[in-house]
Amino acid sequence: MEKMKAIFTAVGGAILSWLGALAIPIILLVICNVLDYITGIVAAGYRAEKISSYKGFRGIAKKICMWLLVVVGAVMDELIAAAGASVGIVLPFSWAIAIVVAVWLTCNEIISILENISDIGVPMPGFVRRLAEYVASQVEKQGEDILPEDKGEK
Numbered sequence: 327m328e329k330m331k332a333i334f335t336a337v338g339g340a341i342l343s344w345l346g347a348l349a350i351p352i353i354l355l356v357i358c359n360v361l362d363y364i365t366g367i368v369a370a371g372y373r374a375e376k377i378s379s380y381k382g383f384r385g386i387a388k389k390i391c392m393w394l395l396v397v398v399g400a401v402m403d404e405l406i407a408a409a410g411a412s413v414g415i416v417l418p419f420s421w422a423i424a425i426v427v428a429v430w431l432t433c434n435e436i437i438s439i440l441e442n443i444s445d446i447g448v449p450m451p452g453f454v455r456r457l458a459e460y461v462a463s464q465v466e467k468q469g470e471d472i473l474p475e476d477k478g479e480k
Contacts, residue, residue, distance in 0.1 A: 348421040351428035352396070358435035359389045365442035372446050392431050399424035426469050433462035
């Protein structure tokens with residue numbers, strides 16, 4: 327058992343070290359994915375929805391696709407870094423796109439969790455949801471600000 331703990335700790339530490347600044351957004355996204363799934367199942371009973379394995383599978387597939395979006399962001403980060411390096415530019419950051427994607431997804435998961443909790447009937451202050459929506463919109467805005475203006479040219 328001690329050997330398994332040591333292996334798990336070593337592998338986990340190596341992955342978190344490799345992820346660097348992306349580690350915290352990924353951990354938060356995992357936590358929110360699990361909480362959203364659980365609160366969604368509980369809220370379904372309060373919404374008089376039938377819980378089925380098909381809906382459960384769709385929920386899991388949606389979470390997997392969220393992770394694919396983070397991977398796409400990481401691939402884009404690597405492509406940009408490689409392109410910069412090929413012309414002698416070393417970027418002062420890493421995982422920028424992947425972090426923005428992970429933070430945006432986490433904010434949307436939080437909004438979904440809050441909706442589920444509200445459907446369960448738990449009272450909550452209105453500012454909590456507005457704050458989550460505000461953060462998501464600001465992350466979206468920051469992502470949009472990275473791109474040049476679209477002038478309708480193709």
